[in-house]
Amino acid sequence: MTLIQKSAKQLNFGSYEEKEMAAKEIKRLAMADGCVKRLLAELGIVRSLVSMLTDGKDGDGLPGRISAAEALIELAKGTFRNKVLMVKAGLITKLQQLMDNKEFSRRQELPLLLLSISSLAKTNFHFAPRQIFPFLIRTLNSKETPLNTRLTCLETLYNFSIQLDNIKSMVTSGAIDALLITSLDKETSEEALSVLSNLILSAEGKRGIENHPMAPKTLIEIMSREENPRCQELASYLVLVLAHGNKEQRRKMHECGIVPVLLQLALLGSPLAQKRALKILEWYKNEGHEKGCVHSGPRLETVSSLVLSSTSDANTEQNNIAVKRMVKQSLDRNMTSLLQRATTSREFSSISEKALVFSSSSKSLPY
Numbered sequence: 173m174t175l176i177q178k179s180a181k182q183l184n185f186g187s188y189e190e191k192e193m194a195a196k197e198i199k200r201l202a203m204a205d206g207c208v209k210r211l212l213a214e215l216g217i218v219r220s221l222v223s224m225l226t227d228g229k230d231g232d233g234l235p236g237r238i239s240a241a242e243a244l245i246e247l248a249k250g251t252f253r254n255k256v257l258m259v260k261a262g263l264i265t266k267l268q269q270l271m272d273n274k275e276f277s278r279r280q281e282l283p284l285l286l287l288s289i290s291s292l293a294k295t296n297f298h299f300a301p302r303q304i305f306p307f308l309i310r311t312l313n314s315k316e317t318p319l320n321t322r323l324t325c326l327e328t329l330y331n332f333s334i335q336l337d338n339i340k341s342m343v344t345s346g347a348i349d350a351l352l353i354t355s356l357d358k359e360t361s362e363e364a365l366s367v368l369s370n371l372i373l374s375a376e377g378k379r380g381i382e383n384h385p386m387a388p389k390t391l392i393e394i395m396s397r398e399e400n401p402r403c404q405e406l407a408s409y410l411v412l413v414l415a416h417g418n419k420e421q422r423r424k425m426h427e428c429g430i431v432p433v434l435l436q437l438a439l440l441g442s443p444l445a446q447k448r449a450l451k452i453l454e455w456y457k458n459e460g461h462e463k464g465c466v467h468s469g470p471r472l473e474t475v476s477s478l479v480l481s482s483t484s485d486a487n488t489e490q491n492n493i494a495v496k497r498m499v500k501q502s503l504d505r506n507m508t509s510l511l512q513r514a515t516t517s518r519e520f521s522s523i524s525e526k527a528l529v530f531s532s533s534s535k536s537l538p539y
Contacts, residue, residue: 176201176208180215183224188236191224195239202246209247213254218247222261225276226269234275241281248288252297255289259299263289267303271310283311283324290331293338301332302341312350319359326354326363333370342371343380352386355403361394365406372413382414382421388428396433401442408437408448415452422455431456 179201182194198217201208212218224240227233247254263285271277286304293301308325311317317325329347332338348371355364371377381387391414394407411430414421431453438449 176211176215180212180217180220183217183220188227188233191220191227192236192239195221195224195236195243199239199243199246202243202249206250209251209254212247213251213257218244218254218257219261221247222258222263222266225263226266226273237273237276238279238281241285245281245284245288248285252292252295255292256297258285258289259292259297264299264301264303267307271307277307277311278316280318280321280324283308283321283328287324287328287331290328293331293335301338302345304328304332305342305345305347309346309350312354322354322360323363326360326367330363330367330370333367336374339371339374340376343376347371348377348380348384349386352384352390355394356390358397358400361400361403362406365394365403365410369406369409372410378413381410382418387414388421388425388430392425392428392430392433395430395437395445398440401445404437404441404445405448408441408445408452412448412452415455419459422459426456 175197179194179197182190183198186194198212198221202212221240221244225237227236244258248258270282276282286308290301290304292299308329311325312322329342329351333342348368351364351368351371354360355368357364368377368381372381391407391411394403395411397403411425415425434449434453438446438453441449
């Protein structure tokens with residue numbers, strides 16, 4: 173108890189060097205005994221540590237800021253009350269000052285601290301985190317940011333995106349652009365797509381993704397990556413939401429070559445990705461029927477049967493190769509048919525009756 177009181181006194185009234193030492197001691201005490209965290213908070217430790225974050229000038233007092241941030245991170249673990257105290261102590265309002273401190277803002281301690289308080293978004297304690305988003309987006313966009321810090325920023329954004337009230341501020345801060353770029357990185361793809369899956373649930377988020385020129389190509393590229401089934405599922409979900417009831421979005425995706433990717437996903441993807449891919453393919457097929465077009469690609473019913481047959485033996489490499497070959501052959505036949513239709517009417521009239529009968533009996537997806 174004497175050690176706790178001594179550390180609290182140094183933190184509140186000591187010199188900057190004494191405060192730094194006290195912050196390190198508080199971190200050690202909080203790690204050693206969880207019950208001590210409540211006592212430290214009652215002594216006003218949290219407010220003093222938050223004040224330490226902005227003490228001194230840029231480039232001065234960096235060790236003290238780091239010690240204060242580490243102590244706050246430890247105090248926040250497993251304690252709702254201490255996180256609330258950090259917000260009430262002005263952590264969010266001091267964020268701009270912390271961002272201006274280049275040396276400190278580049279370190280991982282600040283993103284970790286923001287991650288700690290982001291869990292409050294899952295509780296009944298409401299606060300406005302809009303000042304946090306520019307820092308997180310800037311950190312994500314920086315080429316100098318290490319992988320673990322980028323993952324921390326993405327987890328923080330995910331926590332805040334759970335509350336629909338936060339999405340508008342995230343979108344206006346440039347989150348969609350940063351997330352689409354980050355989703356192309358295989359090491360951060362799943363986390364970025366998870367945040368986008370939350371953003372698309374609001375009108376602002378969905379509109380922002382729809383209007384972003386990178387969205388169709390980015391999602392299609394991710395859907396074509398077989399090495400990460402979870403990313404394929406998330407990307408196909410985003411495509412499903414964007415394409416639902418939106419012919420303009422389906423047209424953009426069609427122009428980007430989504431149909432071959434959907435076919436491959438419907439045959440080789442996880443059960444959930446297959447279900448979503450088949451649903452989107454059905455929309456394209458129905459649009460083809462509305463236009464009165466006759467198509468020579470693989471029928472949707474044939475694709476569905478292939479899905480059922482392939483999933484029973486999907487663990488074998490030989491089966492995957494065979495299915496890929498079927499997809500390629502089907503696409504090659506479809507391309508040949510399209511080229512034939514582009515010829516003159518005289519050439520078209522010379523097609524045999526048998527070929528015409530076969531073509532009319534194999535209606536399928538538009539390309």
